[in-house]
Amino acid sequence: MTTPVLSAKKNLFRTCDSTSFCKRNRQYADESSCVSPESWNPPYSLDAATVQYDAGALTGSIFKNVFDGTGSSIKVELPFQLVFLESGSARFIVDEKQRAEGALPGFPKHLTQRRYDEASKWAVIGDLTPDTKASYVSTTADLQNGIFKVKYGPNHSFEAVLHASNMKIEFYRQNELHVVLNDRGLFNMDTWSPKADDSKLSKETQEEDDPFGGPVLNKPSSSPWEDSFGGFTDTRPKGPEAIAMDISFPGYPVVFGIPEHADKFALRETRGGEGNHDEPYRLFNVDIFEYEVDSPMAMYGAIPFMQAHKKGSSVGVFWSNGADTWIDIVKTTPAESSFGIKRSIQTHWMSESGILDVYVMLGPDSPSLYRQYGALTGYTALPPIYSLGYHQCRWNYQSEEDVLEVDANFDKYDIPYDVIWLDIEYTDGKKYFTWWKSMFSSPEKMMQALAKRKRKLVAIIDPHIKKENGYKVYENLSKNDLTIKNKDGKEYNGWCWPGESTWIDTFNPKAIEFWKDQFKLGKFCGSEPNLLIWNDMNEPSVFNGPEVSAPRDNIHFGNWEQRDVHNIYGMTYHNATVQALAARQPRQRPFVLTRAYFAGSQRIGAVWTGDNAAKWEYLQIALPMILSHGIAGYGFVGADVGGFFGNPSQELITRWYQAGAFYPFFRGHAHIESKRREPWLIGEPYTGMIVESIRLRYQLLPAIYTAMHRSSFDGIPVVRPMFLIAPDNEDAFEIDDQFFFGETGLLVKPIVTEGAVETQIYLPDDEIYYDYLDGTVYSGVGYKHVDAPLDTIPMFARGGHIFPRRDRRRRSSSLMSHDPFTLVVHLDKQGNAAGVLYLDDGESTAYTRGDYIHRYFVFSGQDGILRSRSMQSSSANSKNFERSIETVRVERILVTGFDTAKLRAQSAVEAFQDKKSWSTEIDIKPAIVDENGEVVRASVVTVRNPGVLISGDWSIQF
CATH class of the missing domain: 2.60.40.1180 (Golgi alpha-mannosidase II)
Structure with a gap:
């Protein structure tokens, strides 16, 4: 949840133009587009003499001409590795030798000198062993022209070609070009230089050159050593560290992924034009109130994975970086394309800090791509089956009596559910691991009563810890030096729900052990084995911080700055909580919901799409968001049914339950100021329709669980886009208002438009389809008209499928x-x-x-x-x-x-x-x-x- 005084007004959050590294690199791209490719002369060169191949990896050095501030230039060495992995992926890494070697004059002693190089440590769990069977196949003529070729992957069907002359890396599959790194020569890396005295630089230098390479930074609001936005000043004690590179997908008409954005499933262009965005897509975990729809703005999570798809092929890239990241997307016509083929996608990736660490996966199809990505970052954890049932939540159920009355009413109205949730008001003064005794005097008895009916309780626990003397969690956290630090190395304090707070630093292994200790059944007083956890506000959200978050110059364990690890922090906190529940009950699968996440979070637990609103446009955008998460590895995802903010109409909430019955994570949730909206309060005939949607969910639980099991070993999401079933139907690529559901063959088209009582369902192939409810037969590619009165969820069953159901009505999944x-x-x-x-x-x-x-x-x-x-x-x-x-x-x-x-x-x-x-x-x-x-x-x-x-x-x- 988010404080209601905040809003999604754009002035609270940066644009590319107000983010110096994004602005600089966009200008860099504009400069390159103004000249012919032959005339573009970036300050980088790849020395062919340094390139070597050994045991599955090409290594060498890139050199950058850097103006040193005195009128002369020096060459800075940027070592690279192009590693061919046994999994079939290729990994391209570029570091900065000066920072890596760590002997820098004037470098702040309280920080780590090398660039942040641990994003893959958190995101990647797969084997990064080089494939020693990869073959170096460059001919003498190739080498004379500075061309280095390696065949790798299954049956050596993949080939990487490195061109020293223009630092371009081409990736082929069966002799067809699919991915190109640095196609437009936009590779750019800020390099180290001691802080200069601006007064000693010439006026010309101040206005036209940046000692770190690239276009000028606006001064004084955006200097190399500090940056101001929204009344906050971000010091850059290590100077600029931005990295950028363009990645092209020749011949591909569409790209997907890079969640989280409240936008269409197929990513749009970001350089303007009708129906396009003017801003790049941004990956920067933030707490954003009632977020904008149809927007590339940053949201709660960041997965820098992108899939390109065309008829006959799917490929992908993973940009392993946890810093603030912006991505431009441009679609070229044949006349504009340098590849002389139908059309292409050109992307430009820009991150504030870290090394360049990008993985290329060549498919050849979507299932293969998801297995390749899962082999790197892991697959969706197989969840406990109760977590796939219906969850009832609001901010807040106010007392034990309130909780048990809601629980009893589910039985009274014969509505199945599995989990009831408590938001922050259950605590004593927003102090986690405590209970508000006047309202929750015997929480263990409340949980025991729920357990008798095979139901669970979820309680929220966030990473901000109230700074209060006598509060043992805070005192021990602070005493043991386990908190995030400010730029001066002191305990960082900010403002969140409890008031003045500090934040646990879950990059620290000792902090994880501390956190695990807090959850022990004997220590977390009032907790029972059926208590589960919800992690919110873990972006981290800081009400009085820049962009409602922590300052970028805060310091984490290992002396890394917040800017380096910002998008990873939420995952580390989620990970610590999951470890805590696993330690508490080693034989039980933990369930922990998170709001902030990074690549790899899918192997930890569930996620939801954050603080939406009770408006039709939020129901409409939920499915494209869920599809985007699914193809980026995060299949256990849902959206708050009914909308978190506001009061939905009876029609809207009915339609939302119909859609939500197919979300992998199915939870009704509401804001503290919203009217109570448990299903029986909506009123007939709407309550009856909502109940039927929930019952349908439970009827399909065996099929959902089976689909989640498949996701857990091959990455195929439960909610499946059209191109997974019809990969060669170009007309279906961008359809994002219908989907195939798990292994059932069900093609579902939720109604998401007010007043609609009919719709068109698109059949993407020539298989036979049956109306799921009455058996009406449909066939032939194209749109089919169907009636969709308010009590109906349009569903077609594709021929060729068998799936299991359980048709008996029960109170919860465990009883089934x-x-x-x-x-x-x-x-x-x-x-x-x-x-x-x-x-x-x-x-x-x-x-x-x-x-x-x-x-x-x-x-x-x-x-x-x-x-x-x-x-x-x-x-x-x-x-x-x-x-x-x-x-x-x-x-x-x-x-x-x-x-x-x-x-x-x-x-x-x-x-x-x-x-x-x-x-x-x-x-x-x-x-x-x-x-x-x-x-x-x-x-x-x-x-x-x-x-x-x-x-x-x-x-x-x-």
Whole structure:
């Protein structure tokens, strides 16, 4: 949440023009565009004589001509590495030799001299071992021309070509060019020089040159050594350290990713023009109140991953940098493109500090790309199943009685839910790990009452710690020197919810151990095993700080400045909290929601899109934001249902629940000044529609859990963009108001426009589609008109899929654990279908030891047999889990699209399991055909109580 006195007014936050390094590098790009590529002469050169290849890596040196302030210039060495990884990715690193060697005159002693080089330490968990099987294939002629070639990747199908003459690196896949680093020669790196006496510089130098290279900085508000914005002055004791480089995607029409922005899924151009942005996309974690939609402005999180997609190909880049980062995007026409092909995307990446550390992934398709990115930064952690149920939250439930009354009303109105949440008002004076005793006198009894109904409680705990004598958490944090420091090395104090506060420095390993200690069941008084945690305000949010955040010259563990690690801090805090819950209950999967995040946060826990508003435009933008997170590795994401600020109309909140039922993270939330809006308070007929949406969510939980399991090992998101199913349909690339849902084959088009009672659903391929509710048949690529009255969620089922449901109504997900399954089968044009089910105990870590089942279902149109087979090798642990669910059966099978003429007059089908066979009854709902004999509404064959067990191999003969 955010203090309501703040707003998203643009004057609270920087623009590129008011950010010196962004402005300089944009001007640098403008200078390059004013001359021909042959005439562009940047102050950099790559010395071909320094280039060497050894054991999977090209190394060498770039040199920069730097004006030293006395009228002469010197050459600064920038060593580089181009490393080819065993995972198939390539990594390009450029550092600054002077800073790395650490013998700099006049450098502040309280800071680390080298550039920040630890972003990958936090983001990347994959193997960075060079691929020694990569082949150096430069010919003698290549070497004479300063060209260095390496083949790498699967079957050596990838090739990198380094051109010393223009410092360009081209990446080919099967001889086709896909990615180019430094295509336009915009590589730029500020280099170290002792602080000069401005009075000794000539007027010409002051106005036209920057001793760090690049265009002039505006003075005095933006000098190399300090910067002012919004009444705050940011000192730069290390001088400018910005880095920048352009990355081109030749032949690609569209790019996605770089969350978080409240913008379209397909990223727009940022250099103006109708429908485009004038500002670059910004990655800088900030607390932004009621954020603007259709904007490239910074938000709560930062994942510098970008995917480029075209017909037949997907590639991506990961810019591993945790500093303030801006990204320009330009689309070229064939006439403008230097590649002589259809069109291209040119991007320009600019970061305030750190080394240049960029990873290139060549796909070739989206699933391969997501596996490559996941191999680097990790996959979405498999969450406990209760966290995929419905969450009820507001700022704030005021007392134990309030919490338990809300809990009881869910049962009274027969609405399932799993988790109820407490915002900051539960604490004693905003002091975390305490309870407001007049309202929460016996919190453990409250949690025990929830636990009896298999429900959880989430409490918010933020990184700001109230500065108050007698508050042991603060006193011990301060005494042990575990806080973030100001520029002078003293404890940093700022203003947040408790008033004057300090911030825990979770880059410090000792601070993590301290944090883990606070959560122990015996120490966190009033906590119970079913208490879970919500991390908010961890950008960090500082009400009286620049851009509502911490000063950039604050100092973290390791003597790194805030500017170096700003976008990473929220992840380190989230990580510390997850470690704390894991230490408290080692055998249970932790659940911790975060607002701020970085690349790699997906392996820790869930995220939501922050403080939205109860307006239609926020419902509309939620899906593009969720899609952007998903393709950037963060699949466990949601948006506050109903809108955090304001009071939604009955229609809006109804439509939002319908959309939210498909968000991976499904939570209703509201501001303290909003009216109470628990589902039963909305009023009929709206309450009934909302309840049906929540029930649909629980019905689909087995399929959602199965999809989350897939995300946990190959990165395919639950909410899937159109191009994942139809990668060659260019008309579908930018569609972001509908999606495919998990492994179900369901194509969902939530209604997000006020008053709409009909819509158009786009079919991206020529497969058969069925209306999920009534079986109406659709086919043919293009838009199909459907009615969408307020009680309806438009959904089509794509032929060829089988997915599991649980149709019994329960109060929570845990109570469903031994319920029978319904298998839903939608046949494709050939009469075939397939699907999977993943199942474990839903909460513990036992699945990591093999305690689960993973089933594969396939329906063959050729022989009319539905089969269930195991996808795992048999082990003692899997047998243990199978025994724990040995009575769980399939209670119903629904087959849509079957040629019922093949069943003739049958009233039963044959089932086979464990060398036994028996007949099981069926109901046949025949197809409806039009006067031309075309199927208008598909047949449905229902197998009632087939008698097969979910955990075993079985077959059913139709």
